[in-house]
Amino acid sequence: MDKVGNISPQDYDQFKLFLEQACGILLGEGKQYLITSRLTKLLRDENIPSVSALLKAIEIRQPRHLRDAVIDAMTTNETSWFRDQSPFEILAKEVFPSLDKASKRQCRIWSSACSSGQEPYTISIALSEYQAKTSSSVLSNAQIVATDISMSMLATAKQAEYDEIILGRGLTGERKKQFFKSIGDRWRVTDEIIRRVNFNQQNLLASYTSLGKFDIIFCRNVLIYFSAERKTDILNRMALALNPGGYLFLGASETINGYTDAFEMIRSPHGVFYRLKTKA
Numbered sequence: 001m002d003k004v005g006n007i008s009p010q011d012y013d014q015f016k017l018f019l020e021q022a023c024g025i026l027l028g029e030g031k032q033y034l035i036t037s038r039l040t041k042l043l044r045d046e047n048i049p050s051v052s053a054l055l056k057a058i059e060i061r062q063p064r065h066l067r068d069a070v071i072d073a074m075t076t077n078e079t080s081w082f083r084d085q086s087p088f089e090i091l092a093k094e095v096f097p098s099l100d101k102a103s104k105r106q107c108r109i110w111s112s113a114c115s116s117g118q119e120p121y122t123i124s125i126a127l128s129e130y131q132a133k134t135s136s137s138v139l140s141n142a143q144i145v146a147t148d149i150s151m152s153m154l155a156t157a158k159q160a161e162y163d164e165i166i167l168g169r170g171l172t173g174e175r176k177k178q179f180f181k182s183i184g185d186r187w188r189v190t191d192e193i194i195r196r197v198n199f200n201q202q203n204l205l206a207s208y209t210s211l212g213k214f215d216i217i218f219c220r221n222v223l224i225y226f227s228a229e230r231k232t233d234i235l236n237r238m239a240l241a242l243n244p245g246g247y248l249f250l251g252a253s254e255t256i257n258g259y260t261d262a263f264e265m266i267r268s269p270h271g272v273f274y275r276l277k278t279k280a
């Protein structure tokens with residue numbers, strides 16, 4: 001089988017419902033081509049003849065691996081090093097110094113849709129650079145929890161090895177030299193950067209209570225795929241997962257406006273970010 005084939009309106013509606021309930025991703029109208037392009041290989045590998053048969057298999061047998069593989073195929077994993085730059089300047093110039101002054105306990109950071117690892121490793125690089133400039137004791141043992149729904153992205157992230165092209169997306173030559181080791185034709189993130197990061201699978205639709213409390217949450221370029229109700233629910237639960245005065249970073253095209261009033265927006269010379277409001 002080369003193609004998923006025609007998808008009936010009923011199957012399309014059922015697939016949309018499955019995807020939204022499984023991971024929050026909303027497929028708009030007329031996105032049959034997306035299913036075709038993303039699922040053809042999976043259906044061929046699993047010897048499943050159609051989307052209709054796939055839906056039946058998921059509904060009847062509920063095989064975990066098949067559910068995970070469909071979610072893997074349907075998620076968009078686009079990412080890069082120091083993506084958008086502004087959040088990392090804000091970390092270095094505003095957030096790290098403020099946590100450094102205010103806090104006595106270990107700093108905890110959550111990269112909540114970490115994709116193939118560039119975001120949490122970038123945060124770890126920012127921490128190392130900050131430490132090299134200051135003698136921060138609070139940030140010296142900072143911990144980064146990196147989560148994603150996609151098991152294949154988590155496997156890539158944990159491997160911490162990237163090729164030259166991927167490295168070229170956002171990394172300066174200086175940082176490459178300092179924070180990566182060459183292994184054959186690939187580059188491995190140095191242990192100093194890896195050791196702060198712990199990877200786990202976490203669906204943003206599920207409870208966050210087992211993750212503990214954080215000082216900073218990165219939730220970038222994932223809310224754009226979700227409905228307004230999901231955004232409100234996720235942002236309000238992220239507010240509960242933050243320590244008092246904790247910080248939230250969203251993607252460049254994302255906002256809290258209209259979804260939650262748990263955060264105040266801070267417009268700094270380096271960009272926009274959010275801080276948990278103190279209760280009156």
Ligand SMILES: C[S@@+](CC[C@H](N)C(=O)[O-])C[C@H]1O[C@@H](n2cnc3c(N)ncnc32)[C@H](O)[C@@H]1O
Pocket residue numbers: 022023024025075076077078079080083112113114115116119147148149150153202203204205219220221222251
């Ligand atoms: C476009 S990438 C963003 C990566 C990174 N945050 C950045 O801004 O470069 C979106 C990520 O969100 C993940 N994702 C999608 N739905 C999710 C969910 N319900 N729970 C957790 N992660 C999810 C995808 O697997 C993907 O890796």
